[in-house]
Amino acid sequence: MSKRKMPALIDLIEAGRAVEHHAPWRRAVVAPKTWNLAVEQLAEGRWSLLGLWGEPETVHMALLDAADIGVISLKCPGGRYPSVGQRHPPALRLERAAADLFGLLPQGLPDPRRWLDHGQWGISHPLAAGALAEAASATRTPPPAAAYRFLPAEGESLHQIPVGPVHAGIIEPGHFRFTASGETIVRLEESLGYGHQGIEGLMAGSPVERAARLAGRTSGDSTVAYSLAFARAAEAALGVEVPSRAVWLRALMAELERLATHLGDIGAICNDAAFALMHAHCGVLRERVLRASDAVFGHRLMRDRIVPGGVASDLGEAGMTAVRSLVAEIRQRFPHLVELYDNTASLQDRTVATGRLKPELARQYAAGGYVGRASGRDFDARRSPGYPPYDELAFDVPVLQEGDVNARVWIRIREVEQSLSLIEQILERLPGGPIRVGIPEPDEPREGMALVEGFRGDILAWLRIGAGGMVERCHVRDPSWFQWPLLEAAIEGNIIADFPLCNKSFNCSYSGHDL
Template sequence: MTVSDLCLPDSLGDLYGEIVAEHSPWPRIKVKHDVWMATIDRLNHGTLVLMGLWGEPQTIHLAVADTNNLSKILVLTFSCPEGHYPSVGCMHPPAIRLERAVTDLFGLIPVGLPDTRPWLDHGKWSKQTPIATQQSDAKQNEEEYVFLSVDGDNVHQVPVGPVHAGIIEPGHFRISADGDTIVRLEARLGYTHKGIESLLQGADLEQAARLAARCSGDSTVAYGLAFAHAVESALNWAPPVRAVWLRALMAELERLANHLGDIGAICNDGGFAIMLAHCSVLREQILRESFSSFGHRLMMDRIFPGGVVTDIDSASITRITALMASIRLRFQQLVELYDTTASLQDRTIGTGTLQAGFAQQFGAGGFIGRASGRYCDARRWPSYPPYNELEFEIPVLQSGDVNARIWVRIYEVEQSIHLIEQILAKLPEGSIRAESKNSTNRSGEGMAIIEGFRGDILAWVRIDAANRIERCHLRDPSWFQWPLLESAIDGNIVADFPICNKSFNCSYSGSDL
């Protein structure tokens, strides 16, 4: 079987290589230099979208999708026994930070990469690579990290973080400003690097599921779902139908809680604290109901390969249904308040504008991409059940500013309420966990793309014959969103950095592996 037999679109169909038979549901092919370079060229010309880039010893993997059909996905594998490979980031900037991370983790050198500074390695571990498998507790002498320079007689720098004045993860922002106007923002992350890929290696499926759910705590359901889908694809393991619908219920509750929290927090950064107070009350009600129905406020460790561990009863269905009706009514009043408060609109309209071209180039998902004209949602493309049986709209706006990112969240809150009501009305009976028919002596590779509240989460896993994780990679949507914040903030005033940053709300932990 060749790649041409897979009925891929033109942007993928003439890429040839050796197909890895055990990879599911999308093909993975081992390619030579010419195909690797041709793929980079298509990424550069916009006919392909970068979905992920990750490594393992002497191997680099590249996941791409067709720009015009995000359901058409292909994983390319390039062998680099000499420890180097042609850089994707050399021609396609969205790959730069991913390649910097791969260098830190595996010692693989992307030849031609324009930015070779370390990303995850802050000089706190042994200088030997790969730090994915060889670390030291001994503190090293950290080399000074050189931020990109900005020329100008009146340019000054404003350092922000990595320690912040709230309950927030560490990240450093170096603002270069001419007077009060920002001319460059550069983020440095990696402070919460936790060796997640190393911890996953060798873990059994249940241990690995718990680790995956902790990549980014506010997206624990989405990460748990992505990991479960990847494992189930690798082992040809079908969860019960009721479990599939319960997973979607948890995912929409998580999305709803996070969007409500974000809307309030953005308005608070715009000097309108009353929105934060009211949105926080609604969010808290969702978290309390999540605890009552699923046993955990964040629904952490509720999803495992093969199904879910917690069922809901008729009383929970009644409570959640009533809560959705209440939130719909109260949220409409908050939306009207936001839409009629001129002083708040003055802070959000036209602020932090992300150009549509950048959103497309970086494959920005979630509310960031959709607020800048990108029509994307993993629940539709590539799609997964039960969303093919549910009705929902994908809000897309064009202005790309803070106001647009708020409105996309507003529309998605309304859609999530509608989805939750549909799920509760159609929830099938049956079991909630299924044992794998191939639970022993079965290996395989699987990949999944799941829509979290920030956007698409990618999970890739290889399972050995003992049903343990041989390799696993988890990619947060924030990898492609943090660089876009740096673009959107240019030309804004320093005082608008907090509201722009919060309107993006990228994950620190999810980007630090």
Template sequence: MDALMNNAKNQHASGIKNILQLGQSFPNHHPWPRALITSEIWHELIQGLANGAWTLLGLWGEPGVVHLAVYEEASGTLSVASLPCPDGRFPSVGRRHPPAQRLERSITDLVGLQTTDASDGRPWLDHGRWPLAYPLGTASIPPRSLAPYPFLPAEGESLHQIPVGPVHAGIIEPGHFRFTANGEAVVRLEERLGYVHKGIEALLNGMPLERAARLVSRVSGDSTVAYGLAFARAAEAATETVIPERAHWLRALMAELERLANHCGDIGAICNDAAFALMLAHCSVLRERVLRTSATCFGHRLLMDCIVPGGVSADLSPDGIQAMRELITEFRHRFPPLIDLYDNTASLQNRTVSTGFVRPALIKQFGCGGVIGRAGGRAFDARRQPGYPPYDQLDFESPVLTDSDVNARVWVRIREVEQSLTLIERIVQKLPTGPIKAEIQRPGEIREGMALVEGFRGDVLVWLRLNADGTVARCHPRDPSWFQWPLLEAAIENNIVADFPLCNKSFNCSYSGHDL
């Protein structure tokens, strides 16, 4: 065993692939490798994550095994390591690598697997109100009796707590925020989520592929294209199905429409929380314009169920192409004055500049993607690396800033709106002809697939195992918000309580995508 550990350490410098080669590989896992590993290799992976050699992409479990997905930036490699847990326990990743802590707590809540040395053993998704405990485990266990949730203490003179939520003043999803403040200055923010847990992973078990695709695309309604694309690509990878070229391009068109609509909504909402309602009004008009164009072109305002395993369910007609061109023309006319308005309103800049700063080192440690990551210097964009069609045939920029405040997150959104307009224009120009859907191959045996795609919030991961008859044996969707919510706690520190809505809107994390 010592020799194996030394071998693993020697392989560390050679990359994640060499380390996983020490385990037992799964030949039916596509397009990236998965290996069954020993606890010694598991500890080596934890060391690599803690040292910053790799980025945590996902951590999930099922009865008797826990899975760890990691990304190696230098080689662009994604890999999955699976550790058997015959005694129902596994070594904690979160003890050395904090981004894993909430994921580990969720594994315990859902599957019943326990960490041997966790730094935080509190329940996360389970609030003691489920009809049974450990719903993804092997046995039906009565619900757990949970003590009141113990929020972390903060010590110091003149500190007071402000509880906010889970029910909020607006029509938004529930989440609890516990502020510890000294006067108006926030000393600590601690979140409690899980209020909109829907049991999606349990519902997916045994589902036919088409029905599962519909459910996954509803994990977070504003990211239906991203989730639909991730699930479809995972299914196509598992079954080694090749889809038509036109389908790839139509999928990218839908993804950019979704990004365009959500970024417009976010820019307006951030400005509204700084008491500048005029920007919200104009941005809401542009967002509505995108939604109506989506409905005209593909039959649904939010593009639900337009991406399916094997391709797409709706084609773009000549009238749709004209509608897209009209949308681009209108945006290029109306959006630049809004940028000038934002940039030249001193009272607005006073609220956004230097507010909600997140240290770039923390962003890198958490592998935080999307706008939050790129506003803090992390250039990761799943459209580029690992990449997927047709973005490898499109020239575009992923704007990156380093100020890492509310203002930077607004500007990244502005630049991404401009890039999406250019991408939509080029996709419409280059859209190939041909069929839009292929038949998914029947697996005939247990097969697994994984996909990572870029949504408007960041990278969405879907890991999928199919039974021989094509039904879902296990599916794990991972929202980018898992690695963004913790950083919101860091963003509000040393800011005033009144700036929390501004910070929160600039993050716009998903409750539903996180809580599953």
């Protein structure tokens, strides 16, 4: 009996109706049968889901197979389409979000509860065709949503603990509902969406420059990565070739951002394990990175420094000296902190074997960044599919199998070391020349997509620019969409006191997820 030949992603794209101007990867409008075939490949683990988003009467899905990336689109008569989440759980929350924003109804969706819309917007399906105009002329607002129904858990002596959405300290809002047996967590269920900013709605109808600024504000700790993803998508759509010096300066900013956030995370994880000394020392190093970034590029977080067509700030001799001094200081001080972490038994007792994420779940959810790499998923968008100048730089992608808090700390430690090396290589090989070119206004709609590596993992940006240069539709997908559900799985069987530790080791973005 011969085995059925499995289609490649490129075969599905070519079988559909190709959409012109899509770069660098192709998009095709497909039939429901082809859509369902793609869902089958996802369900059987042959492909990975990179994103799912909506438009009025259309749903899109970005896919990754072993050799290629592509987007398939399905027309949704009456706003209905076959659910992906019914067979591939990583799509569940993305489908629920598209239902809230566009009114698209996935048929067979196992969980139809609202996700982003908590009944406080004053309008249903705000991005659906004509929704804003209808709301403006309406005499009443939609009724508020009923209280969120958390899933039940059965068993003897179980109790529930609600946490959030308002938290102590400076932290974004999110609700966590624990079901516990004594101190042991038997289920965690999240309710997010409290940080919804309407980013994608604000982008629609905006000039490219304004949409780029909005993209950089999706998740503040990843402003460089989001700006880079949007800029690369816009440049792909418009056929813009960025000056070489700007490409290398972008990589420098990206590695400085990765350095700052990893240093901050390492200290914060240790702080949640009651080891404040590491928190203090890592906080000092993070502050050094932020001050150097401000001195060199004019902003501590380097916000709005990457723009479509290049970069807004150049690097002079004083800046080169400042970055080299920063790298030298971290190289001198960081190894002592690593040794302190590794040799503190009370700290290891809290992090080793805590919050384990199984490798098969990391693969199923295509978990990016340190979450995926700590659980054996060897993926880094800088390397594959790759983008310049990383194809000319030498770096390793650290991967571990243990999947616990300790492994996620060690991935960060190794990535700090790799970022220091990358920064040194960039400074040594930084080319001269201009740092920015203008971007044209297209005379017809053009599409582009980009996948870049932020500190949390891969960030996807897809957009369509209409005639005259206005953004018609833009979707940005944070790595946290695929990491938040995994936190629920990793925390099971741990004690309640270890939740802050596990949560910080994931460090998912609220605002990046809530859009």
